[in-house]
Every structure is written in C-alpha cells, then in structure tokens.
Amino acid sequence: xxxxxxxxxxxxxxxxxxxxxxxxxxxxxxxxxxxxxxxxxxxxxxxxxxxxxxxxxxxxxxxxxxxxxxxxxxxxxxxxxxxxxxxxxxxxxxxxxxxxxxxxxxxxxxxxxxxxxxxxxxxxxxxxxxxxxxxxxxxxxxxxxxxxxxxxxxxxxxxxxxxxxxxxxxxxxxxxxxxxxxxxxxxxxxxxxxxxxxxxxxxxxxxxxxxxxxxxxxxxxxxxxxxxxxxxxxxxxxxxxxxxxxxxxxxxxxxxxxxxxxxxxxxxxxxxxxxxxxxxxxxxxxxxxxxxxxxxxxxxxxxxxxxxxxxxxxxxxxxxxxxxxxxxxxxxxxxxxxxxxxxxxxxxxxxxxxxxxxxxxxxxxxxxxxxxxxxxxxxxxxxxxxxxxxxx
Amino acid sequence: xxxxxxxxxxxxxxxxxxxxxxxxxxxxxxxxxxxxxxxxxxxxxxxxxxxxxxxxxxxxxxxxxxxxxxxxxxxxxxxxxxxxx
Numbered sequence: 343x344x345x346x347x348x349x350x351x352x353x354x355x356x357x358x359x360x361x362x363x364x365x366x367x368x369x370x371x372x373x374x375x376x377x378x379x380x381x382x383x384x385x386x387x388x389x390x391x392x393x394x395x396x397x398x399x400x401x402x403x404x405x406x407x408x409x410x411x412x413x414x415x416x417x418x419x420x421x422x423x424x425x426x427x428x429x430x431x432x433x434x435x436x437x438x439x440x441x442x443x444x445x446x447x448x449x450x451x452x453x454x455x456x457x458x459x460x461x462x463x464x465x466x467x468x469x470x471x472x473x474x475x476x477x478x479x480x481x482x483x484x485x486x487x488x489x490x491x492x493x494x495x496x497x498x499x500x501x502x503x504x505x506x507x508x509x510x511x512x513x514x515x516x517x518x519x520x521x522x523x524x525x526x527x528x529x530x531x532x533x534x535x536x537x538x539x540x541x542x543x544x545x546x547x548x549x550x551x552x553x554x555x556x557x558x559x560x561x562x563x564x565x566x567x568x569x570x571x572x573x574x575x576x577x578x579x580x581x582x583x584x585x586x587x588x589x590x591x592x593x594x595x596x597x598x599x600x601x602x603x604x605x606x607x608x609x610x611x612x613x614x615x616x617x618x619x620x621x622x623x624x625x626x627x628x629x630x631x632x633x634x635x636x637x638x639x640x641x642x643x644x645x646x647x648x649x650x651x652x653x654x655x656x657x658x659x660x661x662x663x664x665x666x667x668x669x670x671x672x673x674x675x676x677x678x679x680x681x682x683x684x685x686x687x688x689x690x691x692x693x694x695x696x697x698x699x700x701x702x703x704x705x706x707x708x709x710x711x712x713x714x715x716x717x718x719x720x721x722x723x724x725x726x727x728x729x730x731x732x733x734x
Numbered sequence: 735x736x737x738x739x740x741x742x743x744x745x746x747x748x749x750x751x752x753x754x755x756x757x758x759x760x761x762x763x764x765x766x767x768x769x770x771x772x773x774x775x776x777x778x779x780x781x782x783x784x785x786x787x788x789x790x791x792x793x794x795x796x797x798x799x800x801x802x803x804x805x806x807x808x809x810x811x812x813x814x815x816x817x818x819x
Contacts, residue, residue, distance in 0.1 A: 374757040377778045377789055385789070389761045405758045568757055569788040579756040 344681045344717045348710030349489055349517060349658050352543040353682075358599045363545055366595035373591050374568030374582075384591045391598035392581070398542075398601050398609070399515070399534060400525030401552050408584040409550045409594055413516040414440035416535035416551035419584055420512050421445060421481065423559035424533075427452035429480035432471070432509075435460035435692040436485040436495065441514060442692065445483075460696040463638045464491040471503055479509040486524070487517040490693045490706065491637030492620065492658030494518075496651040501530025510557060516540065517656045520604050521710070522613045522648070532557045538593070541612070541710060544600035545593040551584065559584060604711075612711055616657035617648055619709045619718050623659050626722035631729050632664030636697050636704060657709035660688075663729055668703040671728065675705070679724040683707050746818040750798045752791040753783050753812040760789035763809045770804040773797045783815055792819060 345353045366387065371380030373388045388409070396404040410416040421444040425431055431448065433441055435457055449455045456474045459467050475482055482504040487494045497513055504511040513531040515524050520541030526534045531554070538548030553559055561576040565586030570577045577583055604612065621643040627633050637660065640646060640653075648654045662668055672685035684706045687694055694700045707721060754760040764776050774793030783790070793801060795816070 374788070377776050382776055382789075385757055385761055386764075389758060392758070405756065405762075569755060577755060579759070581758060582756055 344679070344720050346707045346709060346713065346717065346721055347682045347684050348713065349540065349656075349706060349708035350684055351539050351546060352541070352710055352712075354712040355543045355545075356600065356603045358603055359544060359596045362599035363592050363596040366592040370591055370595065373589050375588070387595050387598060388589060388591060391594045391601065394598050394601035394605065395536070395550065396552070398524075398605055399519060399536065399552060400527050400529075401534070402527065403555055406553045406555065406580045407550055408553060408581045409548070409589055411547055411590065412539075412549040413514065413535045413537035414549075416549050417441055417512070417514060418444050419551050419562055420533045420535060420559060421448065421483070422562045423584070424510060424512075424557075425453050425481050428454075430454045430456070430476070430478055431481045431483065432456050432458065432474045432479055433483040434458040434466055434485060434495075435696045436464075436466065436488045436490075436690070437483060437692065438485065438489055438514065438516065439689040439691070440516075441483050441485070457692060460693060462696065462698060464488060464493055464636065464693060464697060465638050466495060468496070468499060471500065475503045475507045475509060477507050479504070479507050481512060482509050483512045483514065485514045485516075487522070487656035487658070488637070488690070488693060489517050489658065490660050490688050490690045490697070490704070492517070492656040492660075493638050494522075494651045494654040494656065497529040497531065505530065517658065520600075520609070520612070521616055521657060522654065523609050526552055526554075533559070538597040538600065542597065542600050542604055543711060544597035547590050548593040548597040553580065553584070561586065563587070607711070613648055615711070616709055617646055617655060619713055619715065620655050620657050620659060621646055622715060623707060623709070623718045623722065626718070627659065627661055627725065630663070630722065630725045633661050633725060633729065634663070635659060635661045636699065657713075658706060659708070660704045660706045662699065662702060662704050663725065666728065668705050672705045674728055675721070675724055678728075679720065681721050681724055748795050749792045749817055749819040750795055750801070751777075751780060751783065751815045751817050751819070752793075752801075753779055753815070754788060754790065754810070755812045756810075757789055759810050760791065763791050763805060763811075766805045766808050767791065767793070767801065770800065772800045772805055774801075777819075780815075780817060780819065782817060783813065
C-alpha cells in the first residue's frame, strides 16, 4: 500500500516508538499513583515526555505541557476552559471541527463567535482579523496549517492582533507539530494544541495542550490527580491542574520516543523533505488533465521554500478531477492502485464552503516522514490513468 | 529484603521529608538530587504530613545541608519536615 493519508495519522511509525510502547506495557505502572518502582518509572517516563515535547515545540515550561487523548481534547480544554458566556471569540474558516464544535457549543451558551473568512483560494482575510478582534475579545483561535489546503497561517500576525486587544491566542498545530518548525514562544502563542499520532509519529491516543505561564485555564474534567486527594477542586499546580484520571502512560512512552526520533531526525530536515514531496506532487498534478488543485499555490513552486508563512506549506494537497466524484476517485485510487487518500469533508466544513467544495468534497493527499518520491510518482501516474478513464 | 519483610520489624530512622504539590515537582527534585549527589529517594507522602497520595522526597538528616544548598533553589516545595520513618 502507498499511504498518502498522513494528515489523518502517521500509519507507519519508527520501531523505537513501537518498542517504547511495548516496554511501557510490560514494565511501567501508573504515573503519580504510588512510589513503587513501576509507578516511579511511569512518572519519570511521563516527565521526560513533557520535556521532549516542550523542547520540540519551543516551550520552556515542561511542567505546563498537559497531556490529552488527542488534539481535539486539548482544543476543547483550551476553549471551554478560557471562554465564558458573553465572551467574544474569533476563529477562522480554516478551523477543524475540533475547534468549531466547542465554539458552537459556547455560542449556544451566550458566547459571541466570529470567523475570519477565507476566499475561494483559501486565503485568510487578515484585514478582517484586525476588524473582528477588539478589546473585550477573550480568545483568538488560529490553525497553524489548514488540514485541507495545507496553507500556513501567519501566526505571529495573529498574536500581535490578539495581544493588542488583550486576547489570548490558541494555536492548533495538529498539522505542523513534527512536520515543520513550531516555536510556541516565538510565535507568541498563549496556548498550543498538538496531536501525537500525525507528523510526530507517536501512538494514537496521545496529544496535549501547552499552557503559557500566567494563562489560566479552568479544568473541564475533574477527577483524581495523584496529589491533594482531599481537596474538593483540582490542584492549582500544572500539569495536574488539567490532568484528571490515569494518564495514557503507555502511549506517552511512545510519544516520548517519537519526539526524540523527530528531534534526532531534525524538524528542519523533515520539513524540507515534506516540502519537496509537496512541490513534486503539485507540479505533477498540474499536468494531469482535468485535475483541480485547491488552495493558494505560487505559479513557481520553487518559491515554496518554507522561509515565510506565505512561502510555506504543510504536506497536504487536495484536489478534484473532472469526471470523477471525489469519493469515487479515492475509492479507485485505493482499489485499483493501493493508494490510500482521504475523500469527504475532512472535518473542515467552513473551509470546504470557502473553496466551494461543500457538496463535491475533495480528495486529500498527504505526505510524511516515510513517504518517498516513488510514492508521489505512483500517485501521479494513477491520477493520470484515472483521468484518461474519466467518464463524461 | 527489608527487616520487616524478614520478620524483624522495621526500625524507624530520622528523615527529612520534602513534600510537593505536583508529581512533576517531585520528579524534578529527584533528578536534581541525583545530579547533585544528594542521598535519598521518593516515597509516598507520609500521612502525618497530610492526607495525600502524592510523592515526597525523603533523605537522611545529614543530607539536608546539601539539599538546601544545591537543590532547594531549583524546586518548588510544599514544605520540609523532620520525621521518624
């Protein structure tokens, strides 16, 4: 199989990740739930994982790396834990349902939610950002890279606008953590959500929220933390403040190994690898008769060198092809060529509406560390052959 | 095997115990102590300090000076106690 659905999950993972999970399952107890060797081993493993994740994401406060089951849970923690009824929130058309749905929930409770619009190429209207974010705005949410077009947001610009209005900035790094340089502090993010199982290549069931010092997030879930058992509320100290219940220690052991693997491989090198594959695929797709690639791409793809947000791109390319429904195209790629992609709405309804693909859907190709040029070329060859088979 | 496990009873000894509000802080303390060569180990927080299920750092009294000098500045403790454990 050629796996080109890395924006959904890594699928292939380094052996060290699998070994770490297996070792943890054989040897480790429960972090923070005792002082025997197994429990201490688990606690030390989790602590090292926090440090590795913090280091990889440009965050100097590993004790404020809060683990969660996935980016969705982390985003819910951040949104529901900072916004109150009556607050104003500004998000964007790029946002995933992991952001949109908690915001819709809050809107039903009296929060006021605005969205920075995207145009038919998926480009964000930064002028609208400046108009919508005003004193009194509590939270601004910015998706670092669209999971549909792969375009990259100017997060520093979001931070400047948010902070000028006294708002917090929450960054959704689901498509970039592990795939591109992410420096939370340089970005100016107050909160950053990541997932462990995509470009970081860790196990599913891992992710988390980085909470900058001084930022107050109310716990959405309460329960046991291993400390202060007789207190009625959650502990004030991080990370326990937001970590109720037994941690996914086995998964976090794998995430730790994954973060170490990515750091050793070098995020810059992975980013360059992914960008090269993306340029190669788009250049080829442009030559396939009837193929329509979505998003904001320069005519000269060599400009995509990652040097600025406008010249950067997540390894995600979404397209449709004349004569094919998106679901049929994805099915044919799978059945006839063994190529895994993703059709449908990609949990990004506002972005599909912006692109005009809310009814047709689209087929997403996404690449990762283990994707090679050969895989990209096989996909392009398959698209070419299916294009020739297109029915009127 | 401990003396208690061998059927001989467990002898109490004076210990300096450092309590924390966070497992993370306890582990940070353990690491700093290891790096600084301060003797001791993590134990379940004694109930005489507070009813808690967290971790505490226990060390012989002779290590307290080194701890205060080399480790305490780098950790956030909830309290330091002298106990017979």
